[in-house]
Amino acid sequence: MKKINYSILALLGLVMVFTSCNDSGKKSSNGALASNNAEKVYVAPGEQDEFYAFMSGGYSGNLTVYGLPSGRMFKEIPVFSQFPTSGYGYSEETKPMLNTSFGFVPWDDSHHPDISQTNGELDGRWIFINGNNTPRIARISLSTFETEEIIELPNSAGNHSSSFITENTEYVVAGTRFSVPVPQRDMPINEYKGNFKGALSFVSVDPEDGRLDLKFQIMMPGFNYDLSHPGRGKSHGWFFFTTYNTEEANSLLEVNASQNDKDFIAAINWKKIEEYVNNGGGTKMPANYAHNVYSDETHTATSTMEKEVLTVDPTKVPGAVYFLPTPKSPHGCDVDPTGNYIIGNGKLSADLTVHSFDKMLAAIDGKKFDGEAYGIPILKFDDVLAGTVKSGGLGPLHTEFDGKGNAYTTFFISSEVVKWKLGTWEVIDRKPTYYSVGHLMIPGGNSAKPFGKYVVAMNKITKDRYLPTGPELEHSAQLYDITGDKMELIYDFPTHGEPHYAAGIPAEILAPKSQKIYKLAENKHPMATLGVNDARVERKGNEVHVYMAMIRSHFTPDNIEGIKVGDKVYFHITNHEQDFDVPHGFAMIGANNSELLIMPGQTKSLVWEPKEVGVWPFYCTDFCSALHQEMQGYVRVSPANSNIDLSWSLGE
Amino acid sequence: MKKASVLMIIGPLLLLGLYFFPLWNIMLGAPQYPEPLGMNIHITGIQGVSEFDLQNIDGLNHYIGMKVIPKPEDMWEFTVFPYVIGGMVALGVIIGIFGLMHKVSYKWFLGWFILMSILGILGMYDFNAWLLDYGSNLDPHAIIKVVNPDGTPMTYKPPLLGYQKMLNFDVTSLPHTGAYMMFIGMMLTVVAFFVGKKAIKPKTPLS
Numbered sequence A: 001m002k003k004i005n006y007s008i009l010a011l012l013g014l015v016m017v018f019t020s021c022n023d024s025g026k027k028s029s030n031g032a033l034a035s036n037n038a039e040k041v042y043v044a045p046g047e048q049d050e051f052y053a054f055m056s057g058g059y060s061g062n063l064t065v066y067g068l069p070s071g072r073m074f075k076e077i078p079v080f081s082q083f084p085t086s087g088y089g090y091s092e093e094t095k096p097m098l099n100t101s102f103g104f105v106p107w108d109d110s111h112h113p114d115i116s117q118t119n120g121e122l123d124g125r126w127i128f129i130n131g132n133n134t135p136r137i138a139r140i141s142l143s144t145f146e147t148e149e150i151i152e153l154p155n156s157a158g159n160h161s162s163s164f165i166t167e168n169t170e171y172v173v174a175g176t177r178f179s180v181p182v183p184q185r186d187m188p189i190n191e192y193k194g195n196f197k198g199a200l201s202f203v204s205v206d207p208e209d210g211r212l213d214l215k216f217q218i219m220m221p222g223f224n225y226d227l228s229h230p231g232r233g234k235s236h237g238w239f240f241f242t243t244y245n246t247e248e249a250n251s252l253l254e255v256n257a258s259q260n261d262k263d264f265i266a267a268i269n270w271k272k273i274e275e276y277v278n279n280g281g282g283t284k285m286p287a288n289y290a291h292n293v294y295s296d297e298t299h300t301a302t303s304t305m306e307k308e309v310l311t312v313d314p315t316k317v318p319g320a321v322y323f324l325p326t327p328k329s330p331h332g333c334d335v336d337p338t339g340n341y342i343i344g345n346g347k348l349s350a351d352l353t354v355h356s357f358d359k360m361l362a363a364i365d366g367k368k369f370d371g372e373a374y375g376i377p378i379l380k381f382d383d384v385l386a387g388t389v390k391s392g393g394l395g396p397l398h399t400e401f402d403g404k405g406n407a408y409t410t411f412f413i414s415s416e417v418v419k420w421k422l423g424t425w426e427v428i429d430r431k432p433t434y435y436s437v438g439h440l441m442i443p444g445g446n447s448a449k450p451f452g453k454y455v456v457a458m459n460k461i462t463k464d465r466y467l468p469t470g471p472e473l474e475h476s477a478q479l480y481d482i483t484g485d486k487m488e489l490i491y492d493f494p495t496h497g498e499p500h501y502a503a504g505i506p507a508e509i510l511a512p513k514s515q516k517i518y519k520l521a522e523n524k525h526p527m528a529t530l531g532v533n534d535a536r537v538e539r540k541g542n543e544v545h546v547y548m549a550m551i552r553s554h555f556t557p558d559n560i561e562g563i564k565v566g567d568k569v570y571f572h573i574t575n576h577e578q579d580f581d582v583p584h585g586f587a588m589i590g591a592n593n594s595e596l597l598i599m600p601g602q603t604k605s606l607v608w609e610p611k612e613v614g615v616w617p618f619y620c621t622d623f624c625s626a627l628h629q630e631m632q633g634y635v636r637v638s639p640a641n642s643n644i645d646l647s648w649s650l651g652e
Numbered sequence B: 001m002k003k004a005s006v007l008m009i010i011g012p013l014l015l016l017g018l019y020f021f022p023l024w025n026i027m028l029g030a031p032q033y034p035e036p037l038g039m040n041i042h043i044t045g046i047q048g049v050s051e052f053d054l055q056n057i058d059g060l061n062h063y064i065g066m067k068v069i070p071k072p073e074d075m076w077e078f079t080v081f082p083y084v085i086g087g088m089v090a091l092g093v094i095i096g097i098f099g100l101m102h103k104v105s106y107k108w109f110l111g112w113f114i115l116m117s118i119l120g121i122l123g124m125y126d127f128n129a130w131l132l133d134y135g136s137n138l139d140p141h142a143i144i145k146v147v148n149p150d151g152t153p154m155t156y157k158p159p160l161l162g163y164q165k166m167l168n169f170d171v172t173s174l175p176h177t178g179a180y181m182m183f184i185g186m187m188l189t190v191v192a193f194f195v196g197k198k199a200i201k202p203k204t205p206l207s
Helices: A002-028 A034-041 A270-277 A358-366 A506-514 B002-019 B053-064 B079-101 B109-136 B177-200
Strands: A051-056 A063-068 A075-076 A114-118 A121-133 A134-141 A147-152 A160-167 A171-175 A197-205 A210-221 A224-229 A240-242 A262-269 A283-295 A300-311 A323-326 A330-335 A343-348 A351-356 A367-373 A378-381 A385-390 A396-401 A406-411 A416-420 A427-430 A437-441 A454-459 A476-479 A488-495 A502-504 A536-540 A544-553 A554-555 A557-564 A569-573 A583-588 A596-598 A603-608 A614-619 A633-639 A647-649 B024-028 B032-044 B045-048 B162-166 B168-177
Touching: A034 A476, A034 A488, A051 A454, A051 A506, A075 A134, A114 A502, A114 B045, A121 A502, A121 A506, A134 A160, A134 A171, A147 A210, A160 A197, A160 A224, A160 A240, A171 A224, A197 A224, A197 A240, A197 A270, A197 B177, A210 A270, A210 A544, A240 A270, A240 A330, A240 A343, A262 A270, A262 A330, A262 A343, A270 A300, A323 A343, A323 A351, A323 A358, A343 A358, A343 A396, A343 A406, A351 A358, A351 A396, A358 A378, A406 A437, A416 A437, A437 A502, A454 A502, A502 A506, A536 A557, A536 A647, A569 A583, A583 A603, A596 A603, A614 B002, B002 B079, B002 B109, B002 B177, B032 B053, B045 B053, B079 B109, B079 B177, B109 B177, B168 B177
Parallel strands: A210 A300, A224 A330, A323 A378, A330 A396, A544 A569, A557 A633
Antiparallel strands: A051 A063, A051 A502, A063 A075, A114 A121, A121 A134, A134 A147, A147 A283, A160 A171, A171 A197, A197 A210, A224 A240, A240 A262, A262 A323, A283 A300, A330 A343, A343 A351, A351 A385, A367 A378, A396 A406, A406 A416, A416 A427, A437 A454, A454 A476, A476 A488, A536 A544, A544 A554, A557 A647, A569 A603, A583 A596, A583 A614, A614 A633, B024 B032, B024 B168, B032 B045, B162 B168
C-alpha cells in the first residue's frame, strides 16, 4: 500500500508539472499561423472532405461518420442502440438485430471500429465495431452505411479488446475485459482467482458476403484482456492482447490490480490455433448466443440462437501462446506498419514499452522462459524488449503510426500527444490536447499503409472548449496536421456520444461506392407493396396488416376504416421513390414506439395498437416535397364490438 | 462517278447510327438535382439517361399536370420512324449501287438528299408539336398552376434546341450522336452529288 500511495503522489506531482508545460504550449498554438490553419481545415461550400472518419459512439451504442479535415458530422449509424430517428430497433424488421441471449437489449457501449483490410491495407468493404456491455460484434456495410450483422459472444463480459481485424479480414477478434466463470455458474466471487476464464474470440469473416461465424474461443487465464491488435506483414498470423489484473483481484481493482510491476502482453499465434482447430482440435461446449443478420434485399433481420461454441485450451496447443512481460497495467496494444514493433502503453507509467517481434521469435526459439503462468510460457522482459520511449509524459494509452517511421502516442494524465521515432525511441514533438485524451486516430494508422496527413485526438474531458450546455457536454476532438516535423493543432470540434477509437479512410475509396437508393425491383420484403394496386388492408383476427405505398406526396391508401380498439395494426410501408435522397417518414399518433424513416425502394413495418375510438391521423415526417404538408392520412378506429368492414381508399 | 457512288452508299449507311444512338437529348438540372435528370430520344422510344430518370421526371411533372412521358407504344412515330429510316437507308444504298453501275445519274443523289431533308423537317415539326402538346396540354387539376405575368397559364414546352429556364429547372435540349451521324451522312450525299457532277464535266467538251 505504501508504495502505491507514494506513486500516486508522484503522479499528482507530474500532473502539475505537465499542466504548466501545457499552458505554455497553448499560447504558441494560438499564434500568428492561425489563419493558415483555418485554410487547412476549410472545406469550401460544395467541396467535400478528404477523409471519412468513423468514430465510435461509446455509450450511444452507435457509430458516427465525420469528414476530415472539416470535422463535420454526416451520419449516425445505429448499431447496438434503438434509434427512433430511423426506427432502427423499433421497426418489426430491425427488432431482431438487438436480440441477445438476455432477450432484447436496446443499448450498448460501442468502442473500437475497424475497417476491413486486404493485404494489410484498408479495402473499405465493411467496418466492424464491438458492443462492450453485452458482448457483441457488429458488421456494417460501407456501401449502405447500415448495420448488416451482429453476433453475440458467449463466455465473454466487457467485450473490450475488440473488434480488431487480421490482415486479410480473415477474423474479427474480440477479447473479454472481465474474466468470468465459464460456463457461468453460482459461485462465491472471492473464488475468482484460478477459477475464472478470459475468452478470446476469433470470429471468421466470409470473404464474399462478410458473414460472421464464431470459429473458436481461446480460454485464457482469468486476467483482464484490455486491448489488442493484429500482427501484420512479418507478424501476420499473430495477435497481441494487453492484460491487466494479472493479480486476479476481484475487488477494489484500482489498487489490487495495480500491484504487479509488470502485466503481460499475450502473443497468440492464431494461425497455429486455426490449424489445430481445423484438424479437429478443441472442445465443443454448449452455449447460447444470438446471431442476427439483416438483408438489404428483404430489408429484414433474422435472429438465430446458436447453441454451441468451440473452445481451445491454449496449453493444449504448444507454441501458440506466450506472455510478454509489460510494465504498469498496459492499456493500448499497437503494432507498427511493418509488424515488427508491438507497443505496450503502460497506463500507470511515464514510459512506453516496445517489444520486438523478431526478438520474441528468437526468444521462443531459444526457449528462454521466465517461468509460466497457468501453463503459458512467460518470455524474459529483456529478451523481447526493443526499446523504451522515455516520453516525459504520463499515462500513455494508445499509439498510431504515420507510415513514415513515426509513432504518435496519447497521454491521458498529462493530456498530450507525443510524436516519437520508431527504432531510435526519441521524442520528436509533443502537443497538448484539451483535455485528457483517450484514443487517437490517423486514417489507416493501424494498418500496413497509414495515410499520415492528420491525427485526431479524442478527448474524455471537454470543460470549456465550446459554449457551455449545462453539466452534460459532448466530447471534444482535436485535429493536428502531421505532415511536418512538428504537429500543428489546426482544428477543434465536438463529437457525439463518447468516441473511443475511430477509423479513418480516404474518401476516394468509399465515396464512389456509396449506394444511392434501394431498387424497388430488387425489394424482396414479403410484406412489400410493389405496385400501388397491391395496396390493401387485411385482417387476421385482431391483427390488421396495412400494405401501404408512399411517393411524393401521398400515401396509398390514405383513408382506412374498420380498425377497432384492441386491434394490433401493422403498417407495412414501401417507399416507391427511386430518386436519390428522397426518403419519406411515417408517424402515427400515439404509437408507442417511433417513427419510420423509409429510404427509396425500402419497406419498413411499424406496429400501432389503437386504444381509443376516433379518427386518428398519420403523416410523413420527412419534408419530402413542396406538398409534404399534404402527405397525411386518417385511420378511423371504431369500438371493439363494432361491425364496420375494413375499407381503404385514396382520392375518393 | 465511282467515288461519288461510294460516298452515296456510305452516307445513308451512317443513318443506321439512329438505331443505336439517341437522336436527341434533353437534360433537366435544378438546385435539387445537381446531377441532372435526362431523357434520350431514340427513333424507337424515349429512355432515361440514368436508370430511374424517366420515373423521376414523371414524378416531378405530376405537380404541374404534365402527362407522363410516352412509352413507345403510345406514339405512332416510334413504330413508323424506324421503317422510314430503314427505307431511306435502303433507297440511298440502292441509288449508290445503281450509280456504281452507271444506271442512274448523280442527280439522284441530290434527289435522295432533298427527300431526306423534307422527311427530316417533317420529323422535327412533329417532334416540336409533341413537345408543345406535352408542355402545354396540362391537367386542369394540376397541383401547381403558375401564370405568366400577362395572366396566361405558364406552359412547360422544353426547347427544341438550346437552353431554357423553366421554374427551378435548367433545361438543355441538343442533338445527340444519332442526329450527328445522320447529319454527316446526309452531307456526304451532297458531297456525292458534287463529286459526281464534277466527274461528268470534263467529258462534256469531248462529246
